[in-house]
Amino acid sequence: MVYQKMKKKAHIWVAREQSDLPKNSTLEYDIEDSGTIKKMLPEKEIVHLIAKEVSIDHAIKFDDALRGTHKVPVEILTQIDKKAQSTLVKEGVRQLVDTSFNKNERLQFYKESLEQKLTKEEQVEFSHLLNRRSQVHEFEKLxxxxxxxxxxxxxxxxxxxxxxxxxxxxxxxxxxFKQELAKQSPEKSVIFSELMKKDLREIESQRVMSAIQSIDSRLTNFQNINQLQPKELADILFKMRILYPNWNEELKQQTKIQLTTHLTENKQNEIA
Incomplete structure (x- = not known):
């Protein structure tokens, strides 16, 4: 009974926010209810948006799935994902799939969801890959x-x-890595099958060295790097941040380690 009351309040809050009612109108609820209601608000907003962007029937089925009263079919979630415009809805659908469905159902959802957004040519390629049970390297083109x-x-x-x-x-x-190499130099290339034999750490190390060499072609090996002074290394790291802004923190840290491993700890700390 208490849950139903809070759920109703959450629905009212969303309806008010989506309406032309004055924003200074109040919605009263007990202070101890506030935490639970705040957790429910995003879910109710998603349900409201589904009703608005897709259909009321889809919104009801999604709401039932959230409350655990009925398990919504994968096809319904695929339809919502396709027709909805709001990022909040798409994220909500995928969160439900990832947390409430088994592996085969999740795979079915992502296959159907992706397929309906592809061009005709991409759909043919995608279907071909799935039907043949292709190897991972065959997914490169798509x-x-x-x-x-x-x-x-x-x-x-x-x-x-x-x-x-x-x-x-x-x-x-x-x-x-291949995209980065293409930008660094048209002559540079890597063989996919050879890299797949290596572990991820080795691939990342090779990627870092290639990026370092794109900044200074003299740095073909660690012996040359070891001859650089801290200021020169700091300059390289700065240029790396400019040229590769999308690298994550782990990769940036690995770059610093590969450049400064020959320095004493005090010298390493001097480099930002």
Missing amino acids: YHSLNSLELREQLSQIGRMTFGIETWKKFETIQT
Whole structure:
């Protein structure tokens, strides 16, 4: 009874926020209820948006799934994901899929969700890859044809479930590495199959060395790097941040380690 009362208040709050009612109108509730209601508000806003952007029927089914009264079919969630415009709805749908569905159901959702957003040519390629139970390297063409980060992330969800998290992480790292090499020099290239034999740490190390060499071509090995002074190393690290702004903190830290491993701890600390 208490839960139903708070749920109703959450619905009223969302309805008020989405309406033309004066914003200074009040919604009274007990102070001890506030924490629970605040947790429910995003869910109720998602339900409201689904009703607005997709249909009331879809919103009811999604709300039932949130409350655990009925398990919504994958097809319904795929329809919501396709028709909804709000990022909040799309994230809510995927969170429900990731937390409430088994692996086969999650795989089905991401396959159907991605397929309906592809071009005809991409759909043919995607279907061909799935039907043949292709190897991971065969996904390169499709991966690079997807210009949207959202579509790539959905393909990555499929890749992680199909090939395993570590294998797909290596695949994505190699794709990014190849793109970086193409920008560094047209002559530079790597063989995918050879890199896949290495562990992720080795691939990242090779990626870092290639980036360092793109800044200073003399730095072809660690012996040359070891001859540099702290100020020169700091300059290289600064240029790396400019040229590779999307590198995560772990990769930036690995770069610093590879550049400064020959220095004393005090000298390393001098370099930002």
